[in-house]
Amino acid sequence: xxxxxxxxxxxxxxxxxxxxxxxxxxxxxxxxxxxxxxxxxxxxxxxxxxxxxxxxxxxxxxxxxxxxxxxxxxxxxxxxxxxxxxxxxxxxxxxxxxxxxxxxxxxxxxxxxxxxxxxxxxxxxxxxxxxxxxxxxxxxxxxxxxxxxxxxxxxxxxxxxxxxxxxxxxxxxxxxxxxxxxxxxxxxxxxxxxxxxxxxxxxxxxxxxxxxxxxxxxxxxxxxxxxxxxxxxxxxxxxxxxxxxxxxxxxxxxxxxxxxxxxxxxxxxxxxxxxxxxxxxxxxxxxxxxxxxxxxxxxxxxxxxxxxxxxxxxxxxxxxxxxxxxxxxxxxxxxxxxxxxxxxxxxxxxxxxxxxxxxxxxxxxxxxxxxxxxxxxxxxxxxxxxxxxxxxxxxxxxxxxxxxxxxxxxxxxx
Amino acid sequence: xxxxxxxxxxxxxxxxxxxxxxxxxxxxxxxxxxxxxxxxxxxxxxxxxxxxxxxxxxxxxxxxxxxxxxxxxxxxxxxxxxxxxxxxxxxxxxxxxxxxxxxxxxxxxxxxxxxxxxxxxxxxxxxxxxxxxxxxxxxxxxxxxxxxxxxxxxxxxxxxxxxxxxxxxxxxxxxxxxxxxxxxxxxxxxxxxxxxxxxxxxxxxxxxxxxxxxxxxxxxxxxxxxxxxxxxxxxxxxxxxxxxxxxxxxxxxxxxxxxxxxxxxxxxxxxxxxxxxxxxxxxxxxxxxxxxxxxxxxxxx
Ligand SMILES: Nc1nc2c(ncn2[C@@H]2O[C@H](COP(=O)(O)OP(=O)(O)O)[C@@H](O)[C@H]2O)c(=O)[nH]1
Numbered sequence: 001x002x003x004x005x006x007x008x009x010x011x012x013x014x015x016x017x018x019x020x021x022x023x024x025x026x027x028x029x030x031x032x033x034x035x036x037x038x039x040x041x042x043x044x045x046x047x048x049x050x051x052x053x054x055x056x057x058x059x060x061x062x063x064x065x066x067x068x069x070x071x072x073x074x075x076x077x078x079x080x081x082x083x084x085x086x087x088x089x090x091x092x093x094x095x096x097x098x099x100x101x102x103x104x105x106x107x108x109x110x111x112x113x114x115x116x117x118x119x120x121x122x123x124x125x126x127x128x129x130x131x132x133x134x135x136x137x138x139x140x141x142x143x144x145x146x147x148x149x150x151x152x153x154x155x156x157x158x159x160x161x162x163x164x165x166x167x168x169x170x171x172x173x174x175x176x177x178x179x180x181x182x183x184x185x186x187x188x189x190x191x192x193x194x195x196x197x198x199x200x201x202x203x204x205x206x207x208x209x210x211x212x213x214x215x216x217x218x219x220x221x222x223x224x225x226x227x228x229x230x231x232x233x234x235x236x237x238x239x240x241x242x243x244x245x246x247x248x249x250x251x252x253x254x255x256x257x258x259x260x261x262x263x264x265x266x267x268x269x270x271x272x273x274x275x276x277x278x279x280x281x282x283x284x285x286x287x288x289x290x291x292x293x294x295x296x297x298x299x300x301x302x303x304x305x306x307x308x309x310x311x312x313x314x315x316x317x318x319x320x321x322x323x324x325x326x327x328x329x330x331x332x333x334x335x336x337x338x339x340x341x342x343x344x345x346x347x348x349x350x351x352x353x354x355x356x357x358x359x360x361x362x363x364x365x366x367x368x369x370x371x372x373x374x375x376x377x378x379x380x381x382x383x384x385x386x387x388x389x390x391x392x393x394x395x396x397x398x399x400x401x402x403x404x405x406x407x408x409x410x411x412x413x414x
Numbered sequence: 415x416x417x418x419x420x421x422x423x424x425x426x427x428x429x430x431x432x433x434x435x436x437x438x439x440x441x442x443x444x445x446x447x448x449x450x451x452x453x454x455x456x457x458x459x460x461x462x463x464x465x466x467x468x469x470x471x472x473x474x475x476x477x478x479x480x481x482x483x484x485x486x487x488x489x490x491x492x493x494x495x496x497x498x499x500x501x502x503x504x505x506x507x508x509x510x511x512x513x514x515x516x517x518x519x520x521x522x523x524x525x526x527x528x529x530x531x532x533x534x535x536x537x538x539x540x541x542x543x544x545x546x547x548x549x550x551x552x553x554x555x556x557x558x559x560x561x562x563x564x565x566x567x568x569x570x571x572x573x574x575x576x577x578x579x580x581x582x583x584x585x586x587x588x589x590x591x592x593x594x595x596x597x598x599x600x601x602x603x604x605x606x607x608x609x610x611x612x613x614x615x616x617x618x619x620x621x622x623x624x625x626x627x628x629x630x631x632x633x634x635x636x637x638x639x640x641x642x643x644x645x646x647x648x649x650x651x652x653x654x655x656x657x658x659x660x661x662x663x664x665x666x667x668x669x670x671x672x673x674x675x676x677x678x679x680x681x682x683x684x685x686x687x688x689x690x691x692x693x694x695x696x697x698x699x700x701x702x703x704x705x706x707x708x709x710x711x712x713x714x715x
Binding site: 001002082099100104211224227229231233234241242336399409 | 465577590602
């Protein structure tokens with residue numbers, strides 16, 4: 001059974017909560033006591049049906065305001081796959097939340113109200129999915145029941161979206177006509193849409209090929225910590241613990257350690273369950289080397305003929321996550337793979353207008369939820385790849401040195 | 415094509431191991447909160463795998479309510495011995511004796527809420543800067559938004575509205591003096607995942623999880639086990655039933671379910687068919703719709 005992580009986005013009232021509730025309900029992921037609590041709350045609110053959206057409503061403040069304001073994670077499984085949903089609201093702070101949810105997703109579900117068609121919010125969400133390089137996009141055209149399950153309405157929206165999406169960088173986009181409320185094409189194929197030949201939503205989620213979402217080409221292994229047992233049995237053992245970020249590492253491979261540039265070869269790839277011949281993303285292993293080399297956290301094990309970029313000047317697309325924008329010349333901690341260095345924002349190159357997808361070259365004041373291209377100068381070189389090549393070695397966060405808060409998410413540009 | 419691929423349990427394991435290693439790399443005095451329940455047993459097992467062949471480099475913290483299942487204590491001591499790991503015990507009874515916590519009174523009295531005081535005191539006393547727990551996001555609504563690295567202020571409190579965004583696999587453990595983190599490596603696991611993992615890895619768990627005969631009383635839709643701390647109410651009586659526990663906690667509030675599942679395979683099958691959540695049998699969550707959230711803000715697990 002594989003794991004698929006997806007994010008959901010839509011404007012308020014497009015039916016996102018209802019859809020998630022239905023996926024959970026129809027896949028039998030909702031327990032009787034949870035359902036009883038939902039029914040009770042629904043009754044107290046004077047509703048005559050169980051409001052499935054209550055299942056996906058987490059905290060008290062939100063329940064009081066009747067909105068979701070952060071990223072919440074939901075889980076369900078079918079015999080074919082386990083799913084993790086990063087549920088992000090379309091409300092305030094939407095960009096920052098969606099970026100957060102999108103960062104770990106293989107797939108994005110975008111909801112469109114069939115009566116309204118493509119709206120600003122649809123474009124924003126799609127742009128973010130593309131910016132965060134989510135490999136697969138499913139556009140759910142919802143509330144088909146309210147437009148008489150009309151094929152023409154569906155086709156028009158598909159056409160409109162396809163045109164818009166040509167400006168984005170997403171290869172795999174699918175369209176499904178659904179009714180979250182009635183269940184059409186969510187889990188079961190609908191008799192109301194005989195003109196639709198494609199798969200249902202759940203079937204698509206279960207079968208979409210995600211095997212190539214990880215980079216298995218460029219070997220990257222950032223060292224997290226060094227394991228030294230100090231026991232008689234493992235007296236000279238020195239294991240470099242980490243998680244493979246890309247490529248395949250094999251016993252015997254010649255490797256280069258960065259930033260030192262020293263070379264050695266892999267003696268063994270160690271796990272508790274015994275040595276393995278090959279390690280690939282996203283495995284957590286320990287690597288031992290034939291030679292004794294001084295290696296510390298933040299160093300990277302790579303191959304000689306395939307090395308990452310090494311630089312102190314880094315161009316990044318960022319999403320600003322904090323209420324307080326950056327001060328000019330302010331210093332931040334950059335966290336990238338397992339390394340932390342200090343950095344200063346040298347320049348704001350442009351801000352992105354995520355409704356029109358135009359660059360704003362004049363207005364360069366960064367505020368919360370803004371997307372901008374900036375230039376960073378770090379105190380020490382980072383070992384990185386472009387985000388479009390590797391989502392692990394191409395991503396970073398900025399941490400405010402005064403408050404320790406995570407203030408920005410960055411995707412490294414070539 | 416599927417040669418370089420992990421199944422969902424392998425991927426969840428790899429994620430949890432990554433997080434445990436980040437904890438050890440980023441903090442000075444991390445510890446594992448060990449309750450004796452299956453989730454903290456799984457976390458301990460993952461820690462064993464993460465640092466092998468070295469021993470687990472984090473001490474275990476056990477918050478002892480004084481209302482324990484004997485089986486849990488025996489199990490704890492055996493596990494500590496086998497892994498040669500340090501054990502720190504925080505005693506709720508001590509907190510009460512020192513006047514730091516007041517015993518609840520009344521018919522539904524329990525020491526569950528008092529654990530928070532003892533936990534925070536223990537964290538402070540041992541200068542623990544990261545307490546690793548086995549909480550999962552699927553357990554309860556308030557947990558669905560919990561981060562992997564969850565920041566706690568100097569009073570040990572959680573501010574759900576002001577959490578640090580967490581992106582990719584980059585975990586920000588920076589903090590000021592006096593603050594600490596709670597870390598949840600198995601956030602993304604469901605109850606089903608935990609049981610499947612225990613089965614796959616053949617992890618030892620307390621016998622309480624398996625169906626067995628026990629003296630119990632039916633109260634609030636659950637079978638409460640016999641203990642000296644429980645007084646029968648009118649109309650109630652002790653009966654012998656074949657039951658098992660889905661979670662383990664304070665003996666006064668942990669209810670069991672009727673079950674014949676006496677092997678791991680049968681438990682997995684039972685969980686797969688289950689019609690209520692595991693916390694449904696815990697008295698502490700029945701105190702209102704936001705009971706868990708309120709306790710978490712105070713610094714509960
Ligand atoms: N007719 C119809 N109503 C829907 C459908 N999906 C959702 N709704 C309704 O639209 C409203 C908003 O849905 P909700 O799931 O709360 O939207 P959210 O704000 O996107 O989470 C609710 O009254 C739903 O019952 C649908 O497919 N058809």
